[in-house]
Amino acid sequence: MKNTPFYQFTIGQLKITLISDGQVSFPAHPLYAVNATEQEVKQALSDYFLPTAHYTLQCNVLYIENGNDKILIDTGAGAYLGPGLGRLPQHMLEAGITLESITAIVLTHAHLDHIGGITDHTGKLLFPNAGIYLSHQEWDFWRKASPQISMPIEEGFRNNFRKAAAQNLRAFSDRIVTFSYGSEVLPGIGAVNAAGHSPGHSAFLLSSGSESLLHCGDVFHHPAFDLAHPHWATAFDQDQEQACATRLRLLDQASVDHTFLLAYHMPFPANGYVERKEKGYEWRQAMG
Ligand SMILES: [Zn+2]
Numbered sequence: 001m002k003n004t005p006f007y008q009f010t011i012g013q014l015k016i017t018l019i020s021d022g023q024v025s026f027p028a029h030p031l032y033a034v035n036a037t038e039q040e041v042k043q044a045l046s047d048y049f050l051p052t053a054h055y056t057l058q059c060n061v062l063y064i065e066n067g068n069d070k071i072l073i074d075t076g077a078g079a080y081l082g083p084g085l086g087r088l089p090q091h092m093l094e095a096g097i098t099l100e101s102i103t104a105i106v107l108t109h110a111h112l113d114h115i116g117g118i119t120d121h122t123g124k125l126l127f128p129n130a131g132i133y134l135s136h137q138e139w140d141f142w143r144k145a146s147p148q149i150s151m152p153i154e155e156g157f158r159n160n161f162r163k164a165a166a167q168n169l170r171a172f173s174d175r176i177v178t179f180s181y182g183s184e185v186l187p188g189i190g191a192v193n194a195a196g197h198s199p200g201h202s203a204f205l206l207s208s209g210s211e212s213l214l215h216c217g218d219v220f221h222h223p224a225f226d227l228a229h230p231h232w233a234t235a236f237d238q239d240q241e242q243a244c245a246t247r248l249r250l251l252d253q254a255s256v257d258h259t260f261l262l263a264y265h266m267p268f269p270a271n272g273y274v275e276r277k278e279k280g281y282e283w284r285q286a287m288g
Helices: 038-047 088-094 112-118 136-142 155-168 170-175 223-227 240-257
Strands: 006-011 014-027 054-066 069-073 104-106 131-135 176-179 184-186 189-193 202-208 211-215 271-276 281-285
Touching: 006 202, 006 211, 014 088, 014 202, 038 223, 054 112, 104 184, 112 155, 131 136, 131 170, 136 176, 155 170, 170 176, 223 281, 240 271
Parallel strands: 069 104, 104 131, 131 176
Antiparallel strands: 006 014, 014 054, 054 069, 184 189, 189 202, 202 211, 271 281
């Protein structure tokens, strides 16, 4: 299966291109619902008319053109999660965007499926003219030689997260720019506290004129999992309780305010709205 490589729209004066990094399949249980039973997970997938043995997770990178600022929010998985992902460079070229033109990489957080594309598999920086922006909490956590990862995954997998941070962030510490929640990271891009999934996980409010888009990173991952069942935790939540509280707060506000959302792992092109249902939330893909 292959995605359309990119999708373009505008938020006021901001020219947006949503670029697919590709997709990866995981066994249905338990990675994305560690506190649910296998039967509950299979039921959730079949409620969405999806196969129940495996499910597909997508990665979607946002490119923003705002005058001289050429910004990527996150960079895909690079070589860290197999050949289905790591397609950002090729898809950027297909969209007419060169790697050299990027002036800023703004990170929701430093997990390998978001920072892995900063370098190629040899560790070569792919964006020679870009600063790397992340929250100071996130940088404080991942800048250490051996970050204390509490995610319930195998130690070898944890080490891949550490390796990704060393290769894609610590190797370029002279390019790192940190920001605080509530501040403007770059013109038109405000940082929003979304901590829990990782220690300094950030959402970003893009605004221009009367239009806005909230990029909510990994606050939720999949329509049938932590969106339909917001109390389900993923194995990649560093602090499951805080991640759940953040998810409930943000989803509640977004459904009441009809906030236009972009979520990194939603089905391409990953933009839409959430509607509150009896138990959880339903994804409403944006049309047109
Ligand atoms: Zn992710």
